[in-house]
Amino acid sequence: MRAKRETTLLIHIDPAAPIPLYQQIYRQFRDAISEGRLATGVRLASIRSLAFDLGVSHTTVEQAYLQLATEGFVEGIPRSGYVVAHIDTEYMALDRHVDVGLVESTLVDRSRDAFFAENRAGAQVPFDFSYANLQPDAFPANEWRRILSDVLYRFDCPELSRYEYTDEPSSLTSALARHLARTRGVRCVPEQVFVQAGTDGALSTVLQLFDRERDVLGMEEPGYATVHEVARRQGFRMTPLPSDQGSEVFLSALDRAKPRIVFTTPSHQFPTGSLLSLDVRTRLLRWAEANDAFIVEDDSCNEFRYGTAPIPSLQSLDAFGRVVYLNNVSKTLAPGLRVAYVVLPPYLLRRYWELFNYAHPPVSWLTCEVLARFMEGGHWDAHVRRVLKSNRRNRDELLRHLGAELGETVRVSGTDAGMHFYVAVRNGMTQRELLESALAEGAKVYGTSRMWFSRPAPEENVMIGFSAISHDRIADGVAALRRAWRG
Amino acid sequence: MRAKRETTLLIHIDPAAPIPLYQQIYRQFRDAISEGRLATGVRLASIRSLAFDLGVSHTTVEQAYLQLATEGFVEGIPRSGYVVAHIDTEYMALDRHVDVGLVESTLVDRSRDAFFAENRAGAQVPFDFSYANLQPDAFPANEWRRILSDVLYRFDCPELSRYEYTDEPSSLTSALARHLARTRGVRCVPEQVFVQAGTDGALSTVLQLFDRERDVLGMEEPGYATVHEVARRQGFRMTPLPSDQGSEVFLSALDRAKPRIVFTTPSHQFPTGSLLSLDVRTRLLRWAEANDAFIVEDDSCNEFRYGTAPIPSLQSLDAFGRVVYLNNVSKTLAPGLRVAYVVLPPYLLRRYWELFNYAHPPVSWLTCEVLARFMEGGHWDAHVRRVLKSNRRNRDELLRHLGAELGETVRVSGTDAGMHFYVAVRNGMTQRELLESALAEGAKVYGTSRMWFSRPAPEENVMIGFSAISHDRIADGVAALRRAWRG
DNA sequence: GGGTATTTGTCCGTATGTATG
DNA sequence: TCATACATACGGACAAATACC
Helix, strand or coil, X not given: CCCCCECCCCCCCCCCCCCCHHHHHHHHHHHHHHCCCCCCCCECCCHHHHHHHHCCCHHHHHHHHHHHHHHCCEEEECCCEEEECCCCHHHHCCCCCCCHHHHHHHHHXXXXXXXXXXXXXXXXCCEECCCCCCCCCCCCHHHHHHHHHHHHHHCCCHHHHCCCCCCCCCHHHHHHHHHHHHHHXXXXXXXXXXXXXXXXXXXXXXXXXXXXXXXXXXXXXXXXXXXXXXXXXXXXXXXXXXXXXXHHHHXXXXXXXCCCEXXXXXXXXXXXXXXXXXXXXXXXXXXXXXXXCEEEEECCCCCXXXXXXXXXXXXXXXXXXXXXEEEECCCCCCHHHCEEEEECCHHHHHHHHHHCCCCCCCCCHHXXXXXXXXXXXXXXXXXXXXXXXXXXXXXXXXXXXXXXXXXXXXXXXXXXXXXXXXXXXXXXXXXXXXXXHHHHCCEECEECHHXXXXXXXXXXXXXXXXXXXXXXXXXXXXXXXXXXXXX | CCCCXXXXXCCCCCXXXXXXXXXXHHHHHHHHHHCCCCCCCCECCCHHHHHHHHCCCHHHHHHHHHHHHHHCCEEEECCCEEEECCCCHHHHCCCCCCCHHHHXXXXXXXXXCHHXXXXXXXXXXXXXXXXXXXXXXXXXXXXXXXXXXXXXHHCCCHHHHCCCCCCCCCHHHHHHHHHHHHHHCCCCCHHHEEEEEHHHHHHHHHHCCCCCCCCEEEEEECCCHHHHHHHHHCCXXXXXXXXXXXXXXXXXXXXXXXXXXXXXXXXXXXXXXXXXXXXXXXXXXXXXXXXXXXXXXXXXXXXXXXXXXXXXXXXXXXXXXXXXXXXXXXXXXXXXXXXXXXXXXHHHHHHHHHHCCCCCCCCCHHHHHHHHHHHHCCHHHHHHHHHHHHHHHHHHHHHHHHHHHHCCCEXXXXXXXXXXXXXXXXXXXXXXHHHHHHHHCCEECEECHHHCCCCCCCCCEEEEECCCCCHHHHHHHHHHHHHHHHC
């Protein structure tokens, strides 16, 4: 490229200004070029001549030119000079404060959204019957901090400075494999266990092992809205499997629709709280084997059974490698940790490694290491016992008061397990009216309508949880519900 | 259901055994039913009669029966008795140690995989010229631990016990928005910032905002293999955009293929290390606006520039809301933390909230909170300076020795920025031979062939990194490379 | 047209005030 | 408090490009 002519741009510098000299020069050139005052191809003053004019060292000018060159405003021709590069001056003049209005309107829309209004401001209500959150002080902060200090003191944590790959068994996958074998009868080696970023992330990963075009996901209805949404985002078609009309209806829907993947919550159906019997379990497994289907067993909440011991997992009955075991630490330790895990059967394990060659584990090594030590040190079992005890106390209290205050008006089910009751309120109110009248009395209960996706949701069903509310507020909370629903 | 006849099953219990009495009873019934020794419909001994026979309390037997009932082995008929439920005894007899062979063979296959052999055992080699890992002691463990203790001491961390939703601005998104505005000129509000589980996770999320059927992803070639893999898993078609033949070839490929999404690394192209000039940047942005396309700007590694100050981000030039800004803390703080973040432009923000209604943030609240305080406390800037300094020292050392020992044999590029050099070795060896001969001398360099996906990769290009190796091993490492490549 | 002087960018070391640890 | 490192600014030496004779 040849220079057309030399610049006549006048540069001013102020040695007293707080801005470095080379930056003052740089900026004046940059702005002149951006605004089109220096046209493409124009030759800049030579480093030495400009330095002489300004009374500074030539290296100072050099530094300014170098910065202009790396940012693309000028082009350096070796040992010859600098010329102005091609710059779209029209573009550079455009205002970049774009579409802030769209951001703001989107934010406002969100804040009005019913689901968020329901779930977000829970803490601000006197009686929050949340079905998923835990007691505010449930997290074993002291133990966690101690273990974390041990890990960080140990030595310099080279693991944190390395990219790991998902086929390296870790202390956490080993601890989980042992724990699952002991408490849930799950048979696996650590290499089958994958730690994931929450249930959403786990499910996302599992779905990616299948074929969007051909494979259909069978979804419990009513069921987790999150699962429904993840499947939609992942581009999978869904077929509803009625979960509130008994197991025969469930199984025959399965046989009609023949999904490739089936999402189930066998040990505690969400939200109804029902339980898949042993007979249905074996029929489900046989069906999966006969139809080359896979079952995702979401075993969340299995720890909380009131009356009987936890029942064995579906995976432990699986003789064909048809079950993906899925669980998380959100209900027992902390939702805020975002730790879930899946156990893949052999076929899907192979498929995983075809598709996740360059994938890294999605959860912090530090979190995994601390959790592994927490489990291996026996803190996990002790902690689950504590949480179970608290949940049982709250459950009994809530059940007692619901019976006493609203005995005639409500039909309560799903009381054997989990962190909430599935309650039909028979006072003629719509779901919206039920939630809003309760809220007006300071009590927050939760709607179920988003858990249906193929047929209209029954109006009268709400969820009343007992995991987050403090024990001594339950009585007053139920009194508030009575005022709201029985006048 | 009516009972056929009563059981004659003999139950033994041992009060001295470590197993609870009710479990001894439960297990004997369970096994008998599983194995078919008690047929469907058979009536169990009544609770009181069995209790009398065994000499235990009737509540002990009741507990055993209850467990059998919840697990589905028996059915309780109210005020009548328990009968054996329908059990698929044939199924229950199946061996459940299935397909362990498949698991094991998959594991063996993996351990032989070239990529994993290359990336996994890095630490065991005397001279690891890794291009992505950090110094083993790079993580600021003391500061991190102190902040973490502050957070956990503070009070009971109710945030850990709650499910959050992704539209709640957090201390981290606020800190990131401020930091990005200051150091990269990125204009955004915290509500546009989304913390994600690593770059893989971030990219996954971004892709889900598009249409798999219609939208094509334009991918730099050579470029990140991870991006390629994520796109494949997400079901997106890809079109290659040559990144090693100058910007005109890049832009014309763009104009021919017209992808909807373009993945770029403008401030430090991976792996070539080249830089997108200002002119190309504006042309890219104009092109995106004219073609209704979106650009994903991976700004990773922008912090490491040797010689000149970091150049402004593409997002800061974006007048149309066409750029998704993407970065992570893996190169500066720790890959093991798995923290990345995206800044969505208004249109994609709206799209996000259509699809991620029930999504939770994928990163631990604890990690986010500590990182936010780390940044707000000024530790981030100081730490980046430290890492930059270490990288610069290593870069200079490596460049010096490469020139001295292999000056004739290699052509080194991409030296202005990043954590590695892009090196063409001109000694006639294939890529495999280059890597293996180096490894035989104890030096690990990294292949580039997986970064091409539509055309054959040049054999002679390897990456030689300097971010993980210790400073005083570089000289010996390069000597090893000389022995390997020049005999 | 070829040798030479000059201009040019580039690379080197160094001094100084400031920020960092 | 003090040593260190860094950003800034400076001047000199060098070699390639250019202009001149």
